Amino acid sequence: MTSSGHLKLIGFMTLPPFFDDPESTRPFFAKLRELRDEYHELGVFADRQGELSMGMTHDFEVAIQEGATMVRIGTAIFGERAAR
Numbered sequence: 001m002t003s004s005g006h007l008k009l010i011g012f013m014t015l016p017p018f019f020d021d022p023e024s025t026r027p028f029f030a031k032l033r034e035l036r037d038e039y040h041e042l043g044v045f046a047d048r049q050g051e052l053s054m055g056m057t058h059d060f061e062v063a064i065q066e067g068a069t070m071v072r073i074g075t076a077i078f079g080e081r082a083a084r
Helices: 022-041 060-065 074-078
Strands: 011-014 051-056 070-072
Touching (some): 011 022, 022 060
């Protein structure tokens, strides 16, 4: 791994493929958590754990179970987007 004095990583984000069954996203979220943990051990996030932005309205519960620290739930709050 290389480092840059101009970049500070605070975490990782993923958008897995859409599946009808939210449980199918679990391997993607688990893998990102594993990567975050590896990078945390290397000190990439300084003294922080490293954020995990993963999960949307459809699959956020699985994402939280796998360690998400941020979720995107706009559809749950605002509803479906209007077709254009």
